[in-house]
Amino acid sequence: MENIIKLNQKNLVEISTKITSPTYNRSEIKTGIVHVGIGGFHRSHEAFYTDLLLESEAQKDWGICGVALLDFDTKIYNILKEQDGLYTLIIKELDGSLTKQIIGSMVEVLYAPESPIKVIEKMASPDVKIISLTITEGGYNYNEATGEFNFENPLIQHDLETPSAPKTIFGYLTQALKLRKEKGLKGVTIQSCDNIQGNGHMTEKMLLSYVKVAEPTLVSWINENVSFPNAMVDRITPATSALDIEKLKETSGIDDGWPVVCEPFKQWVIEDNFAAGRPAWETVGAQFVKDVVPYEKMKLSLLNAGHSVLGILGALYGYSTIDEAANDADISSFLRIYMGNEVTPTLGDLEGVNLKNYKFSLIQRFGNIYIKDQIERICSESSAKIPIFILPTVYAQLENNRTINHAAFIIAAFAIYSVGVNENGSQLMIKDAMEAILTEKAILSRNNPAPFLEIESIFGQLKNSKIFLEAYTDAYQNIVKNGIEKSVKDINSTVLNKI
Template sequence: MKNYKLNSENLSAISERISIPKYDRSKLKTGIVHVGIGGFHRAHEAFYTDQLLHNQNITDWGICGVALLDFDTKIYNTLKEQDGLYTLIIKELDGTHKKQVIGSIVEYLFAPEDPIKVIEKMASPEVKIITLTITEGGYNYNEATKDFDFNNSLIKHDLKNIFTPKTIFGYLTQALKLRKERGLKGCTIQSCDNIQGNGHMTKRMLLSYVKIAEPNLVKWIETNVSFPNAMVDRITPATSESDILMLKETSGVDDAWPVVCEPFRQWVIEDDFIEGRPAWETVGAQFVANVEPYEKMKLSLLNAGHSVLGILGALIGYSTIDEAVHNENIKTFLNNYMNIEVTPVLGDLEGINLSEYKTSLLERFGNMNIKDQIDRICSESSAKFPIFILPTVNSQLKKNGSIKMAAFMVAAWAIYSLGKDENGKVLNIKDALKLILDIKANAAKENPKAFLEIDSIFGNLIDATPFVDAYTSAYKNITTNGVEKCVIEMNNNLANNN
């Protein structure tokens, strides 16, 4: 089988092997700038938009993908060489693969190379929406102060070097300032990250920055920019070399960076777009008045569930999420955590069958074809725990409810942060706070409470005696007996009490 390099020139030949865009990409205008063109964006928003563009009458919603950070060089070069095209490989539960070329990204910019070009693109009159996948840590929120972190060295740089910013806040501020100065209309800034109230968070963090950087711009933003909340969901593991090879061998498509994902997808969006929006609802998105119940459910169950499986699985020595969930002891622990600690604090979820949702999560986690890497799930846990797990803890503490399993998870994370699994194998810890995590994790060997002193993560949780007691007990138990024995003991205690 002849191999074809994925690019516009070879699309016709590739179309004989796999599905390709049926629309004329040369006629598309860039209506959306998206910052953060990693795997999730390409499996989610870019996929929805690609499906929408197959309606030949729609030409206003092409995407300009922005690679914001220095280490995004590879994805930028890949998209540039492939004319913005990439292959989406959907891995079904039965082991079959659905492959299609996505064409909705029609422009691509590398911010470190030409920051002014990115600012100008964001300020372009044809751009109506700026969307973001900048990860939970990208919002520069300090859990202890509940506010914007002006101590961040990158923020200090942006305040002094307004035309060569390094953070999203520097770019957005200068782009919106240009729109105001040129008498242009505003736009919508839409977060696609796993943060409850992600639109509210985006607005609050941006305005915090603007009040210092460009105070005269605040009122204009409040009047001319909207920040809809959204809940996003599609498990998208990191692409492996075997995925690239499989695509080439089975389809003859030479794609340097395809995206793999599960079949499930969900996008629930608050309908608050100040200058128009794509009709994403025609391809499966939901537009609602209030996203909060969906967000809370997904963050507290799916994302927290991922962290449970990731941290516990990493300590035992697993490398993928499906391995962890197929350990019946860990699966039972996760099920107990979802039922006993999370469900009681979710409130009224009208129109949602919570029991079915939790069952579906366990099935999705167990998809052996996805092979979602535990490394990926555990990365940046310092940004994930305050969003996925600690809100459940705080809600339960207010009602004197159960926090033992969440405390066990924090203890397991503290031990994970020492950098080795229970077999002595070195763990690949990727975290912006890796240095402080290492210091506090080592201090916790003598005094377990030391780990809870990271107030940017835990806030004042160290003052909550019931949690500290449960955490300290769990830490000592895991250290003495190992994760799985502790999990079995907790499961048995719950079963006997019921």
């Protein structure tokens, strides 16, 4: 392979002759945003929008300092550090073509475990107006059963005992906000970019719960100086594969250690509630609104839940990618019925949204054969995803005496999935913080399915609903007796309405 160019700032001029690259002078960009969590989604979404924005002369104060928070983020940190924060975004179009561009909005990169003080000081910099987060659903450290902050987490205990060398986002934010207060600085916006309904409210509640214990005198300053806008984020961004990296070398001659692949669709709806100014993201496609709730509820209940449905059923079928599951006629039919009969009645009025078109677009997006989103990735941390994506639909349907049969089937399939073996005898890789208890309860449920619902941190008091328990038990027993494929066909055949 000839003429392969290593991606970094020094080589950017030469690279720009091959693919679209930043035209702005990155050395002139001031860091206005600290973003924690520099994985694929941030780099296909907020960093992408910000890169578009930086092409405008008037928006030079909004560069991003990317923070790798966790010990196992060493690899991505080292790669992005070597590449001066640059990376390639590869958009996989529906026709199989690739749209590629270099993203330059991440002008600094820090590794928190190596330099906690540097990260705290950067968050407390007077230039920084926004601290944004992509820390996954599980990163918010709350107990689903109680809705409260989990102080039993050993990492939280560490942060309380060793505040100057924190390990969690709450430890970092607390020390940074304390330093901002001590410096007499103005406030800051903390912006969640995670798939949680009311993600701004959740961030505020969890942070204040921690601060009340760690630094109680800081609470009133946060209440007066820090804002927590809610936001809905959307762009399917699968894990980057070795094949993606090699294909980039072959087609563009660029050596990028960790490019990002994503779908063409993108959406970002943000509550306009910023304590210290904000970028004009609306000029590059974001939407600022007064109330994000209807949009995020729609997205979490349809797209994110849809992903979990395809992942769990697809895993039991023996599929390895989401597009395979989405293009299976029976699984697709199951998902359409679930979205149409069980989710849609819970969404209420969505002004300006053509819900039917949105649901059809989801089926098309899930079925994009070029994305190849791994089912293993989608099923990871399902214990944190199901309470957010699926259970609100269940509770709303039960409250209104409406059907929950397909949702109960999904939970039954999740229980069987959690044993760790599909019905073909193939091992399933369970990647979940609650793996031990999931497996234990799943095995106990083989003869009597009820014990799986006893995991209160996931299911709360759902086990006490006779209607749900009956539907769940029937579904579980049908899957065990008839196999997943016949069971999906059978439950679909009982329902006529779809989408």
